[in-house]
Each structure stands twice: as C-alpha cells, then as structure tokens.
Amino acid sequence: PRAHSYTKYNTWDTIQSWIASISTSNSDLISKQVIGNTFEGRPMTVLKLGKRSSSTKPAIFMDCGIHAREWISPAFCQWFVKEALSTYGSDSQMTSLLNQMDVFVLPVFNVDGYDFTHKSNRMWRKTRSRKSGTNCFGADPNRNFNAGWCTAGASSNPCSDTYCGSTPESEIEVKNVADFIRRNKSIIKAYITIHSYSQLLLFPYSYTYELAADHSELLKVAEGASAALRSLYGTAYTSGPGAATIYPAAGGSDDWAYDLGVKYSYTFELRDTGRYGFLLPESQIKPTCEETMLAVKYIAAYVQKNL
Ligand SMILES: NCCCCC[C@@H](C[SeH])C(=O)O
Numbered sequence: 001p002r003a004h005s006y007t008k009y010n011t012w013d014t015i016q017s018w019i020a021s022i023s024t025s026n027s028d029l030i031s032k033q034v035i036g037n038t039f040e041g042r043p044m045t046v047l048k049l050g051k052r053s054s055s056t057k058p059a060i061f062m063d064c065g066i067h068a069r070e071w072i073s074p075a076f077c078q079w080f081v082k083e084a085l086s087t088y089g090s091d092s093q094m095t096s097l098l099n100q101m102d103v104f105v106l107p108v109f110n111v112d113g114y115d116f117t118h119k120s121n122r123m124w125r126k127t128r129s130r131k132s133g134t135n136c137f138g139a140d141p142n143r144n145f146n147a148g149w150c151t152a153g154a155s156s157n158p159c160s161d162t163y164c165g166s167t168p169e170s171e172i173e174v175k176n177v178a179d180f181i182r183r184n185k186s187i188i189k190a191y192i193t194i195h196s197y198s199q200l201l202l203f204p205y206s207y208t209y210e211l212a213a214d215h216s217e218l219l220k221v222a223e224g225a226s227a228a229l230r231s232l233y234g235t236a237y238t239s240g241p242g243a244a245t246i247y248p249a250a251g252g253s254d255d256w257a258y259d260l261g262v263k264y265s266y267t268f269e270l271r272d273t274g275r276y277g278f279l280l281p282e283s284q285i286k287p288t289c290e291e292t293m294l295a296v297k298y299i300a301a302y303v304q305k306n307l
C-alpha cells in the first residue's frame with residue numbers, strides 16, 4: 001500500500017497497514033481490538049489509547065468515517081492517535097488524560113463505504129450492504145441506530161441516501177459498534193462521532209426537538225469546546241442540539257449513546273461550510289486537525305474533571 005501520511009487522505013489499504021503498525025508501536029499506550037467485520041468482510045478495528053493498567057479505567061469512545069465521503073473525518077482520527085502517542089509525557093493534559101482514562105478510537109467506521117469512495121463513487125455516503133428486493137446498496141449508518149428509529153429525517157426508501165435500514169442495527173457495522181458500546185457502557189463516559197461538513201458541534205437530540213435532560217450542561221461544554229477550536233485559526237462553529245441546529249434526524253449514534261446513558265455525546269461536523277464541502281483540500285487537513293484537537297481535548301478535560 002501507498003505510504004501513510006497524516007496530511008493526506010489515505011486509502012483503506014494504507015490505513016489498515018497504519019493500524020497494524022501503530023498499534024504495536026508502544027505496548028504501554030496503545031492496543032487494538034477487532035470488534036467485528038463489515039458487510040464486505042473488512043475488519044473494524046478499535047484502537048485503545050491509554051496507559052496500560054490492570055484495573056479498568058473510565059473511557060471515551062470516538063468514531064470517524066461513519067459516512068464514506070467525509071474523508072476529513074478518518075484523517076482526524078489518525079491525527080488524534082498520532083498526537084496522543086507523540087505528546088504523552090510532554091503535554092500535561094494528554095498525559096493526565098491517558099493516565100486516568102482510556103480513549104477508544106475507531107478510525108474508520110464505514111470501511112466498505114470509505115473504500116468505495118476511493119475506488120468508485122467519491123460522493124457515496126451509506127454502507128455497501130445488499131438486500132433482496134432492491135438494486136440499491138446500503139443504508140445510512142447514522143439513521144440505523146435504535147433511537148427514534150426512522151421517525152424523522154430519514155427515509156424508508158432503500159435508494160435514499162438517508163435510508164434508515166430494514167430494522168434498527170440492520171447494518172452489521174452499526175451492530176458491531178452498538179454491541180461494543182453496550183458491552184462497555186459502564187466505563188464509557190463520553191461518545192464523540194466525527195463527520196463533515198458545516199462546522200457544527202451538535203449534541204442530543206436530533207430525533208426530537210425536546211431538550212435533553214442535560215441540555216444546559218451539554219451546551220455549556222459545546223460552547224467551551226467551540227471557543228477552544230476558534231482560538232487557533234478563528235474557525236467559527238455553531239453549537240446546539242441537532243434537531244434545531246442542523247435538521248431533525250432520527251436513528252443517530254449520538255442520540256442512541258445518550259439514551260444508553262453516555263451523557264457527554266457529541267457529533268462534530270468539521271470544515272468547511274460549503275466552499276469545498278466533502279472535497280476539502282488536503283492542504284486543510286493539518287489546520288482542521290489541529291483546531292479540532294483543541295475542541296476534543298476540551299471535552300475530554302471536562303469529562304475527566306467530572307468523573
Ligand atoms: N444524530 C444526528 C446528528 C446531526 C446530523 C449529523 C449529520 C452528519 Se453528515 C447527519 O447524519 O446527517
């Protein structure tokens with residue numbers, strides 16, 4: 001596979017090789033676990049970052065690449081892993097975070113779709129599952145979680161880009177992630193899912209306009225994280241509950257995690273606001289990842305303080 005670069009949109013083969021090498025680079029700080037395979041049989045590998053400990057530590061779960069065409073998202077997860085490993089020991093906050101907590105990172109959630117965008121259709125969004133009765137492929141994994149499933153902002157038409165699937169968790173990729181989070185729900189204190197584009201920091205709910213029980217706290221943290229992000233290059237984010245801030249959208253991973261009991265549940269929509277959209281130039285990977293690190297670290301620090 002082609003050489004890996006943190007400032008390029010790496011192909012799946014290159015990312016897979018990177019996962020293999022980085023996960024064995026520092027056995028005291030990182031390990032990997034395959035949580036299942038995709039529809040087409042590709043492995044879904046979660047990287048566990050954190051000072052190795054015999055006792056169970058509280059954790060944060062972050063996924064990237066749930067939507068295939070949002071290439072800046074997997075780029076950020078790769079950047080996060082590199083930053084965590086390279087600044088542990090020198091950055092006091094990252095050192096404290098990885099000593100006290102674990103961070104589970106799923107660099108590419110929708111692996112089949114991501115590979116498909118490199119090889120066939122750059123604008124593909126969904127999974128690549130096949131079902132009888134239709135010639136259309138895939139379901140929107142961010143409409144397939146069991147949270148107000150298919151009640152708003154989703155379609156029951158298999159050819160729609162927001163097809164909710166035949167049942168909740170019909171997509172094996174969604175089931176693999178939901179099973180992992182359910183298995184670890186007693187230790188997972190925060191859920192962060194990375195998308196693009198629009199420059200938004202969203203939190204529950206999207207399946208209803210009702211405010212979440214923790215609305216004011218979630219908003220406060222989101223505003224602090226957005227301010228931290230803006231402090232670097234002035235990139236302006238809007239924070240708010242999904243339904244009112246972007247659009248109603250049921251079946252989302254953030255709403256599902258929140259209702260499972262993961263209080264700090266956030267969806268990032270990274271750069272930009274439409275000039276390039278999903279086709280964000282590689283020249284913007286570095287600044288986008290640097291500013292997003294500040295927001296994610298802000299959230300992580302808040303979670304840590306409130307353990
Ligand atoms: N759970 C829904 C959060 C708000 C919508 C996020 C966007 C990311 Se492309 C979407 O899934 O349409």
Ligand SMILES: [Zn+2]
Pocket residue numbers: 066067070142195196
């Ligand atoms: Zn998305």
Ligand SMILES: [Zn+2]
Pocket residue numbers: 195196197198269
């Ligand atoms: Zn988006």
